[in-house]
Amino acid sequence: MKRAWKWLGMSVTAVSLAFMAACGGSEETSQSQTGSSEVEASDGIDRTDWPEKFVYGILPTEDQGELTRQFEPMIEYMENRLGIEFELFVGNDYNALIEAMRNGHLHASGFGPFSYMLAHDRANAEAFAMGVEDEDSATYHSTFITLEDSGIESLDDLEGTTIAYADPASASGHIFPKGMVINHLGLTMDTVDDHFEYVTFSGxxxxxxxxxxxxxxxxxxxxDVCIERVYERVEDHPKFDKLKVIAESEPIPRGPQAINMDLPESLREAVITAFHEMKDDPNAKEFLEESGYSDYMPADDSMYDVIRETAEALEMSAEDLLQ
Incomplete structure (x- = not known):
C-alpha cells in the first residue's frame, strides 16, 4: 500500500498532549447498498431468532459510486458467511449511525474512538475488532494540515484563521485537534472556537x-491514516503536493468495529468470527487491502477507556458534542 505521508516532505511539529489519546448529530439520512437477497446456508446454525438481514453502517465519501464498488466484496463475503442478506447503511455522520443503532435499524458499524464511546453508552454497542495494516499499527495520529503558501507554520499561527473539523464525534478529526489547540495555547472549551475567524464541520x-x-x-x-486511504483519489489534485503538516498528536487507539449487544448471541458470534477470518478469503482480502488493512485484530471496550478520560479532561459531554 502507498504511504501517503511520503509526499509530505516537510518537518512535522509533534505536539505532546499527555493526558489525551482520542477519533473520530444531526438529522439522520441513509442509503442502502445491498447484495444478493436470496442466500441459503447449510451450516446447521439455528437462525430462527435472527433478523432477515444484517445492516452494517458506514460514513459517506466524496464518491458514492466508488464506495459501492469498494464494499461489494465485503457484502458478498458476509452474506456467504451469515446466510442472510447483508446491507450497508450510509449515515451522514457518526450521530446518524449511533441513533440508527439505538433505534434497532443498524446492527454493527465502524466507529471512531470517541464516537464508539457514545455508541457504547447510547446504543449498547460493543467493540470486537480493529482494522490494522500490521500488528504494530493499532494506533494513529491526528494532524493539522495546511498548504505551503498559507503562512501557517505551527499552532502558534492559528489565531484568526479558518479551520475545518471532520465530525463533532470524531476523535482525530475534532476532539484531539481541538484539545491540542487548547493545551498548546492555554485556551478553554469556552474560548477555543473564538480563537478562529471561522470554524466548520466538513462531515x-x-x-x-x-x-x-x-x-x-x-x-x-x-x-494521518485517513489521508493514506484516499491517496489515490486525491493525488492528482493540482495542490496535493503543496500540503504540509504543522502539528501531530500523540498516538491514538484506532476506532473499532462494534456490534449491537441486543442481537442474538449466535449472530454476534458469527459476525465476529467472519470479521476475524476475513483475511483468509481472497475476495474479502481485496476489500481489506483497499481499506488499508491486512487484518481485523481483536478489540474490546477497555481499550477505549483513554478516550473516556480524554473527554472528561476536556469537559466534552456527549450532549454537547451531538447538539
Missing part, C-alpha cells in the same frame, strides 16, 4: 482534506 476527513485543497479553509484537523 469527513476526506471532505476536510478537500476543504484545504480547494481553498475553503486554511487549516484542518485530520487523521
Amino acid at each position: 469527513s476527513h476526506e471532505a476536510s482534506l478537500y476543504s484545504i485543497l480547494n481553498g475553503d479553509v486554511l487549516v484542518a484537523g485530520v487523521c
Whole structure:
C-alpha cells in the first residue's frame, strides 16, 4: 500500500498532549447498498431468532459510486458467511449511525474512538475488532494540515484563521485537534472556537482534506491514516503536493468495529468470527487491502477507556458534542 505521508516532505511539529489519546448529530439520512437477497446456508446454525438481514453502517465519501464498488466484496463475503442478506447503511455522520443503532435499524458499524464511546453508552454497542495494516499499527495520529503558501507554520499561527473539523464525534478529526489547540495555547472549551475567524464541520476527513485543497479553509484537523486511504483519489489534485503538516498528536487507539449487544448471541458470534477470518478469503482480502488493512485484530471496550478520560479532561459531554 502507498504511504501517503511520503509526499509530505516537510518537518512535522509533534505536539505532546499527555493526558489525551482520542477519533473520530444531526438529522439522520441513509442509503442502502445491498447484495444478493436470496442466500441459503447449510451450516446447521439455528437462525430462527435472527433478523432477515444484517445492516452494517458506514460514513459517506466524496464518491458514492466508488464506495459501492469498494464494499461489494465485503457484502458478498458476509452474506456467504451469515446466510442472510447483508446491507450497508450510509449515515451522514457518526450521530446518524449511533441513533440508527439505538433505534434497532443498524446492527454493527465502524466507529471512531470517541464516537464508539457514545455508541457504547447510547446504543449498547460493543467493540470486537480493529482494522490494522500490521500488528504494530493499532494506533494513529491526528494532524493539522495546511498548504505551503498559507503562512501557517505551527499552532502558534492559528489565531484568526479558518479551520475545518471532520465530525463533532470524531476523535482525530475534532476532539484531539481541538484539545491540542487548547493545551498548546492555554485556551478553554469556552474560548477555543473564538480563537478562529471561522470554524466548520466538513462531515469527513476526506471532505476536510478537500476543504484545504480547494481553498475553503486554511487549516484542518485530520487523521494521518485517513489521508493514506484516499491517496489515490486525491493525488492528482493540482495542490496535493503543496500540503504540509504543522502539528501531530500523540498516538491514538484506532476506532473499532462494534456490534449491537441486543442481537442474538449466535449472530454476534458469527459476525465476529467472519470479521476475524476475513483475511483468509481472497475476495474479502481485496476489500481489506483497499481499506488499508491486512487484518481485523481483536478489540474490546477497555481499550477505549483513554478516550473516556480524554473527554472528561476536556469537559466534552456527549450532549454537547451531538447538539
